[in-house]
Amino acid sequence: MLSPADLTAVWLTLKLAGTTTLVLLLVGTPIAWWLARSRHWATGPIGALVTLPLVLPPTVLGFYLLVLLGPDGALGGLMLAGGLDLLPFTFGGLVVASVIYSLPFVVQPLQQSFAAIGEQPLEAAATLRAGPCDTFLAVVVPLARPGFMTAGILGFAHTVGEFGVVLMIGGNIPGSTQVLSMAIYNHVEALEYEAAHRLAAGMLAFSFVVLLLLHTLKRGRPW
Amino acid sequence: MVSIRARFRLSYPAFTLDVDLDLPGRGITAVFGHSGSGKTSLLRCIAGLERAAGGFLAVNGETWQDGARRLPVHRRPLGYVFQEARLFAHLNVADNLDFGYRRVPPGERRVALEQVVELLDVAALLDRQTDRLSGGERQRVAIARALASSPRLLLMDEPLAALDQARKQEILPYLERLHDELEIPVLYVSHSPDEVARLADQVVVLAGGRAVAQGPLSETLARLDLPLRLGEEVGVVFTGRVIERNAEWHLARIGFAGGEVWVRDGGAAIGRSVRLRILARDVSLARHRHDDTSIMNLLPATVIAQAAEDHPALALIQLRVGTTLLLARLTRHSLSRLALAPGEQVWAQIKAVALVG
Numbered sequence: 001m002l003s004p005a006d007l008t009a010v011w012l013t014l015k016l017a018g019t020t021t022l023v024l025l026l027v028g029t030p031i032a033w034w035l036a037r038s039r040h041w042a043t044g045p046i047g048a049l050v051t052l053p054l055v056l057p058p059t060v061l062g063f064y065l066l067v068l069l070g071p072d073g074a075l076g077g078l079m080l081a082g083g084l085d086l087l088p089f090t091f092g093g094l095v096v097a098s099v100i101y102s103l104p105f106v107v108q109p110l111q112q113s114f115a116a117i118g119e120q121p122l123e124a125a126a127t128l129r130a131g132p133c134d135t136f137l138a139v140v141v142p143l144a145r146p147g148f149m150t151a152g153i154l155g156f157a158h159t160v161g162e163f164g165v166v167l168m169i170g171g172n173i174p175g176s177t178q179v180l181s182m183a184i185y186n187h188v189e190a191l192e193y194e195a196a197h198r199l200a201a202g203m204l205a206f207s208f209v210v211l212l213l214l215h216t217l218k219r220g221r222p223w
Numbered sequence: 224m225v226s227i228r229a230r231f232r233l234s235y236p237a238f239t240l241d242v243d244l245d246l247p248g249r250g251i252t253a254v255f256g257h258s259g260s261g262k263t264s265l266l267r268c269i270a271g272l273e274r275a276a277g278g279f280l281a282v283n284g285e286t287w288q289d290g291a292r293r294l295p296v297h298r299r300p301l302g303y304v305f306q307e308a309r310l311f312a313h314l315n316v317a318d319n320l321d322f323g324y325r326r327v328p329p330g331e332r333r334v335a336l337e338q339v340v341e342l343l344d345v346a347a348l349l350d351r352q353t354d355r356l357s358g359g360e361r362q363r364v365a366i367a368r369a370l371a372s373s374p375r376l377l378l379m380d381e382p383l384a385a386l387d388q389a390r391k392q393e394i395l396p397y398l399e400r401l402h403d404e405l406e407i408p409v410l411y412v413s414h415s416p417d418e419v420a421r422l423a424d425q426v427v428v429l430a431g432g433r434a435v436a437q438g439p440l441s442e443t444l445a446r447l448d449l450p451l452r453l454g455e456e457v458g459v460v461f462t463g464r465v466i467e468r469n470a471e472w473h474l475a476r477i478g479f480a481g482g483e484v485w486v487r488d489g490g491a492a493i494g495r496s497v498r499l500r501i502l503a504r505d506v507s508l509a510r511h512r513h514d515d516t517s518i519m520n521l522l523p524a525t526v527i528a529q530a531a532e533d534h535p536a537l538a539l540i541q542l543r544v545g546t547t548l549l550l551a552r553l554t555r556h557s558l559s560r561l562a563l564a565p566g567e568q569v570w571a572q573i574k575a576v577a578l579v580g
Contacts (some may be wrong), residue, residue, distance in 0.1 A: 120305070120307070120309050121309060121311060121312075123272055123296075123303075123305075123309070124303070124305065124309040124310075124311070125297075125311075125322070126271075126272070126295075126296035126297045127270060127272075127296060127297075127301060127302065127303035127323075127369070128297075128322050128323030128326060128368065128369075128372050129297050129298075129323055129326035129327060129372055130297055130322070130326060131295075131297045132297075134297075134326075135297075138322070139311060139313075142313040143311075143312065143313050145313075
């Protein structure tokens with residue numbers, strides 16, 4: 001079976017993906033709502049910025065985050081001045097990087113389902129005494145439920161599978177930043193193909209199940 | 224102060240809504256006009272769904288909007304029935320009805336949920352999902368949902384426009400009940416003369432974003448100077464009372480201010496108040512009384528005025544029977560042959576009278 005080190009990596013990966021998904025849903029929802037509803041000129045540039053991780057090599061993203069968050073970076077310097085610990089090579093740093101890296105996978109499905117809801121149910125809710133927040137919780141969230149499910153699953157799965165960003169910003173510290181993809185890489189480097197197989201096959205099965213789940217989700221319910 | 228004061232000016236690329244209205248704060252007021260005349264825009268301004276800066280709106284003494292402040296939609300105690308029902312797809316019928324109801328503080332509720340359910344006859348639908356409703360059922364649920372939020376003003380934007388004729392006939396009796404049983408002022412947007420004739424107490428006529436006429440239904444419909452083109456639907460509506468019912472011929476005799484007419488017996492009991500509609504195309508004129516005709520309803524009338532019709536062959540004559548105004552549509556040829564002038568006595572031969580509720 002899995003070695004204790006591998007188990008630690010699996011646990012760390014799940015923790016990272018869970019935390020990241022939670023943060024992503026909290027951060028991505030208002031961004032997606034604004035992108036779907038606003039006619040402000042800035043929706044174009046901001047939308048492109050959010051989508052950037054889709055096309056950018058993860059190492060590029062990781063590299064710039066490392067520079068930005070490092071002791072000589074703009075944000076890193078600020079954090080040091082504020083008496084905070086630096087983020088690179090910590091679990092917190094991994095979360096920040098993963099959130100940015102997986103943002104489009106959460107924002108896009110949400111944005112699409114928000115746009116699909118349209119103006120009509122919102123106007124109807126307003127004429128029935130529901131204020132904006134009330135309407136969002138009582139009408140938008142339930143109507144956009146498939147969007148939230150898709151966003152959550154994609155965000156989680158995508159974080160589980162990341163490698164480049166983790167390598168750049170997290171390093172390879174067991175128990176702190178060594179996630180599954182790193183563990184597999186280490187096994188292969190050490191020519192421990194059997195151990196690599198166990199983890200890799202697990203990832204394969206996991207990814208397949210996720211996609212199957214998404215597919216069923218899309219076909220199952222009309223709303 | 225029982226009135227609705229509304230003043231809005233709102234510019235769109237294609238037209239400008241520019242109205243200053245003082246409407247009665249009770250009964251059904253039809254907002255009538257052709258498509259593009261600004262009816263829906265007016266309703267949306269009143270609801271607060273359109274932001275008309277600088278507008279003014281007071282409903283029965285409460286100011287909803289003036290230069291200084293503007294209540295957001297959800298703080299206006301109104302009900303809005305949209306053309307396409309707009310039920311919430313994630314809720315069943317009961318939860319749709321409950322949506323507005325439970326957002327009204329108990330102290331401000333004026334109707335019980337059961338009362339609304341009974342009024343619109345939706346008890347059998349409560350457990351249904353909204354996608355399992357027919358068009359007519361959807362609209363009934365939408366009306367019930369709006370009423371359940373205890374509105375102090377009900378706005379209805381062509382609630383029957385998306386329905387076929389049979390479904391319309393299915394809903395109209397419910398709207399009439401609403402009118403008879405609830406004391407909520409209603410603004411009813413419509414471009415259907417039929418619905419207006421049947422439901423409205425007052426009418427506001429919009430054209431090109433402006434209110435071109437306003438007043439009680441009978442008076443407004445009988446006006447000759449209305450820049451309103453009803454075509455075949457030009458006619459008058461007035462109320463009368465059932466005096467007699469003839470079982471042998473299935474006819475009812477209706478008395479009104481200035482005379483009596485026979486109509487097909489619609490089942491209304493003697494003494495009941497009914498609404499009559501007479502289209503101008505169903506009224507012809509004669510200088511002498513002709514009894515050798517199939518037309519039952521012959522009324523002595525006085526010619527008041529005349530106006531041109533859309534088609535150059537036709538003219539519209541305004542008549543008075545007692546205190547009731549009628550319209551007759553003649554060819555200009557007939558008019559010239561009869562040489563009718565204002566003040567002259569004629570016989571109005573009425574081919575058809577419709578009971579419209």
